[in-house]
Amino acid sequence: MLLNLFKKKKKVDSKNKQHKNSKTKGNSQHVANRKGEIGEYKIDIQLSQLPKEYKYLNDIMIENSKSITGYSQIDHLVITPYGIFVIETKNYQGTIYGGKNRKTWLVNGKFKMLSPIIQNYGHIKALKYYINKKYHDTFFSIVSFTKRCTLKIDSELRDIKSDEFVIYDLYLTESIERKVSILKLIHKEPLLTEKDCLEIYHVLKDANITDAKARADHNFKIKQNKEEKSRTESHAKCVVCNKSVSQKVASFCLSNNRFKGKVYCYEHQKTVV
Ligand SMILES: [Zn+2]
Known part of the structure; x- marks a missing residue:
């Protein structure tokens, strides 16, 4: 025992x-x-x-x-x-x-x-x-x-x-x-x-x-690659002004609760409370 x-x-x-x-x-x-x-x-x-x-x-x-x-x-x-x-x-x-x-x-x-x-x-x-x-x-x-x-x-x-x-x-x-x-x-x-x-x-x-x-190098290269890709193939647009945004911006919005699954451009992100 x-x-x-x-x-x-x-x-x-x-x-x-x-x-x-x-x-x-x-x-x-x-x-x-x-x-x-x-x-x-x-x-x-x-x-x-x-x-x-x-x-x-x-x-x-x-x-x-x-x-x-x-x-x-x-x-x-x-x-x-x-x-x-x-x-x-x-x-x-x-x-x-x-x-x-x-x-x-x-x-x-x-x-x-x-x-x-x-x-x-x-x-x-x-x-x-x-x-x-x-x-x-x-x-x-x-x-x-x-x-x-x-x-x-x-x-x-x-x-x-x-x-x-x-x-x-x-x-x-x-x-x-x-x-x-x-x-x-x-x-x-x-x-x-x-x-x-x-x-x-x-x-x-x-x-x-x-x-x-x-x-850090690895993360930097991923970031760089994503940005490069986003310039050529992003289809994401801001829901307010319809401006194209990069995949990085879209990904940021989509992974952030605050934006409720919508994509906003950098300017319009500031208008979301
Ligand atoms: Zn916008």
Whole structure:
């Protein structure tokens, strides 16, 4: 009895430690950059409540020669005995139109974004480079949107039985648990031992680029690329004056509660209270 109590306490301690480590890992510069992106913090809390044998990592940046910046950034990663879940979070507001085979998805029918499924597929490919081949079939892709979105996407992508699916972020841990229960029924035995999970966790933790300069360069290049693209292909217009705005401006409006899913030019943003 006493021994049990002691064991329990030890488990709780190590869980707390793991949580603390993964929280302090991301450099403060980057945390600051993301402050506007509501939802990230709630996901951190959700993930910390997963069973203790699950390992998770937040905000991982790894090298990826296929990416325009030379890097890939992964929002969240959960390693379970039944698979590795790679999570891409989106914080748009509005109606999301998308499909499994559509390269471009739309927010509110206007603002274009690269299919987050394709984006996350790229992340998984980049992660595989670091991970032993024997684990390559255990990846699952999850894309999450906030409840401020209405999802108008293929029902196939909303099916948790699929290897890649889209959810609302507040059901993230619930979805992972459900998916694991389904996998348990299929496989009977875990696909990854505790040792495998730890190995994967440490390989990715070591691959994670924490250098502030490299991260800043990556964000700068993404920004630059977005601006360049927006000049050529933005279809977004201000709802007040109908002036074309860049994708960056549209994205800013659509991810900001204040604008209620509408796009405003820089001038007219000031008129919205
Ligand atoms: Zn305007």
